[in-house]
Amino acid sequence: MxxxxxxxxxxxxxxxxxxxxxxxxxxxxxxxxxxxxxxxxxxxxxxxxxxxxxxxxxxxxxxxxxxxxxxxxxxxxxxxxxxxxxxxxxxxxxxxxxxxxxxxxxxxxxxxxxxxxxxxxxxxxxxxxxxxxxxxxxxxxxxxxxxxxxxMAQKSVRERLAFALILLKGVYEPEPINLSREDMANFVGTATETLIRLLKDFKEEGIIEVHTRKLTILNLDKLVSIAGK
Amino acid sequence: MxxxxxxxxxxxxxxxxxxxxxxxxxxxxxxxxxxxxxxxxxxxxxxxxxxxxxxxxxxxxxxxxxxxxxxxxxxxxxxxxxxxxxxxxxxxxxxxxxxxxxxxxxxxxxxxxxxxxxxxxxxxxxxxxxxxxxxxxxxxxxxxxxxxxxxMAQKSVRERLAFALILLKGVYEPEPINLSREDMANFVGTATETLIRLLKDFKEEGIIEVHTRKLTILNLDKLVSIAGK
DNA sequence: CTTAAAACTTGACACTTGTCATTTTTTCAA
DNA sequence: TTGAAAAAATGACAAGTGTCAAGTTTTAAG
Incomplete structure (x- = not known):
């Protein structure tokens, strides 16, 4: 506060x-x-x-x-x-x-x-x-x-999300990422529902951890490899 | 020359x-x-x-x-x-x-x-x-x-193409637009095949005219309304 | 603490768009 | 002019993604 x-x-x-x-x-x-x-x-x-x-x-x-x-x-x-x-x-x-x-x-x-x-x-x-x-x-x-x-033109939403999370990590560090799903979707350039589904995938793959709105990256290397160069 | x-x-x-x-x-x-x-x-x-x-x-x-x-x-x-x-x-x-x-x-x-x-x-x-x-x-x-x-994030390919053609008109005027399909696709941010199909639509709708590679805009107003703000 | 509103989540479904394969047309150099 | 290579065009198909509708959880105000 x-x-x-x-x-x-x-x-x-x-x-x-x-x-x-x-x-x-x-x-x-x-x-x-x-x-x-x-x-x-x-x-x-x-x-x-x-x-x-x-x-x-x-x-x-x-x-x-x-x-x-x-x-x-x-x-x-x-x-x-x-x-x-x-x-x-x-x-x-x-x-x-x-x-x-x-x-x-x-x-x-x-x-x-x-x-x-x-x-x-x-x-x-x-x-x-x-x-x-x-x-x-x-x-x-x-x-x-x-x-x-x-x-935007060439990557899939999944790739862009990975990229966005890496950027967001830099913005929020050392705190966990704390952004509404809608804002995150509007940053990645996708629908809120699509974003939520992909975050779920990342959770299931052990790449991220989410507590209510606070998102922590567990496996940065994996994200980097998904995001591409 | x-x-x-x-x-x-x-x-x-x-x-x-x-x-x-x-x-x-x-x-x-x-x-x-x-x-x-x-x-x-x-x-x-x-x-x-x-x-x-x-x-x-x-x-x-x-x-x-x-x-x-x-x-x-x-x-x-x-x-x-x-x-x-x-x-x-x-x-x-x-x-x-x-x-x-x-x-x-x-x-x-x-x-x-x-x-x-x-x-x-x-x-x-x-x-x-x-x-x-x-x-x-x-x-x-x-x-x-x-x-x-x-x-890129919010418009459909059709809308982006309309937008791109308006920009290209400004670049090429007073000559007709003269750009390879591949370059045009890479400008719009889509696949070459998709671009070609959409150009065909525009032709059939009387919005553009194409002679080999030279593309002329016949109905700018229509393009503007497709492109959106 | 309670409750309404906002945010989040999930499911079903359709459609835009990319990919691959093939054919046709155009370009350009020999 | 001719032939080969590049560019353009078309068809078939599948996958990714958006939309809509309905539920659940979280937030914040009274």
């Missing part, structure tokens, strides 16, 4: 920042950031931003998890990414000038800071390390999405 | 450049670019770069078309993007320091210039317009790929 009263997270001591894109800031810049950012406690399932709205700044996750998703024609969510502590969310659309083409929502209670667009763009102008970090991050995500597309 | 003897494309008069990311260069920079770039004629199906190799620079398409693709587990290509005149290819991996995670190959004979990595990065350091253009482009592609993923 997060401390709701402790509204303000201090950048200079934020453990999530040091390993993030904002890790390369000098102390002046951290002080400046400190003065300009706001910090908020979010309950589970609260929206950070909606598809179609215009970006006002970036979100830094201090604590918690956020799903980034897009709705298809029939309103079904496709989860593009699940962000955890130390990640920044919502900066892409800021550069293009376009409205968000994805939405973001907390998956659990979270502490998330907010840096206004102008402040962030100013920092990017003056800080080469930050700027290069952002460009690198954008490139890396582009690469991830090329793989995502290829997986 | 391109003029193979005319090896050197002049940046200052290149019509493809003016509408590209390099459109914002000042005349000094264009002169500098001119001195540092090389220009090559490519036959159909020639490789620009391979998945796994390290980027040495960026490719500017003066004339022709290039497919950017990734191979899945069984070696099947998934086409991520088809680039035409005026587009730049292969710059993403340059920023991340990682090897290419995609490959690029000409779809037809092409004139393509090459700017070495160092020269390009220098230009980016000194030219704010170019730099912002690149960041914007990366963001835009990220957005496109989120939609691509969602389409």
């Amino acid at each position: 997060l401390d709701k009263s402790h509204k303000h997270v201090t950048c200079s001591t934020c453990m999530s920042r040091s390993s993030s894109l904002l890790g390369g800031l000098c102390s002046d810049e951290v002080t400046n950031l400190e003065d300009h950012k706001t910090c908020n406690y979010y309950k589970k399932s609260q929206s950070l931003f909606l598809e179609g709205s215009f970006p006002r700044g970036v979100f830094c996750i201090n604590q918690g998890k956020v799903k980034v998703f897009k709705r298809g024609d029939e309103g079904k969510e496709q989860i593009i990414h699940i962000a955890k502590e130390g990640e920044m969310v919502g900066f892409r659309a800021m550069f293009s000038g376009d409205p968000y083409n994805v939405a973001a929502e907390t998956l659990e209670e979270s502490n998330i800071c907010f840096i206004a667009k102008d402040d962030f763009l100013n920092m990017m102008d003056t800080n080469v390390t930050l700027r290069n970090g952002i460009i690198k991050e954008l490139s890396k995500e582009l690469s991830d999405r090329a793989s995502f597309i290829t997986n | 391109l003029d193979k003897s005319h090896k050197h494309v002049t940046c200052s008069t290149c019509m493809s450049r003016s509408s590209s990311l390099l459109g914002g260069l000042c005349s000094d920079e264009v002169t500098n670019l001119e001195d540092h770039k090389t220009c090559n004629y490519y036959k159909k199906s020639q490789s620009l770069f391979l998945e796994g190799s390290f980027p040495r620079g960026v490719f500017c398409i003066n004339q022709g078309k290039v497919k950017v693709f990734k191979r899945g587990d069984e070696g099947k290509e998934q086409i991520i993007h088809i680039a035409k005149e005026g587009e730049m290819v292969g710059f993403r991996a340059m920023f991340s320091g990682d090897p290419y995670n995609v490959a690029a190959e000409t779809l037809e004979e092409s004139n393509i210039c090459f700017i070495a990595k160092d020269d390009f990065l220098n230009m980016m350091d000194t030219n704010v317009t170019l730099r912002n253009g690149i960041i914007k482009e990366l963001s835009k592609e990220l957005s496109d790929r989120a939609s691509f993923i969602t389409n």
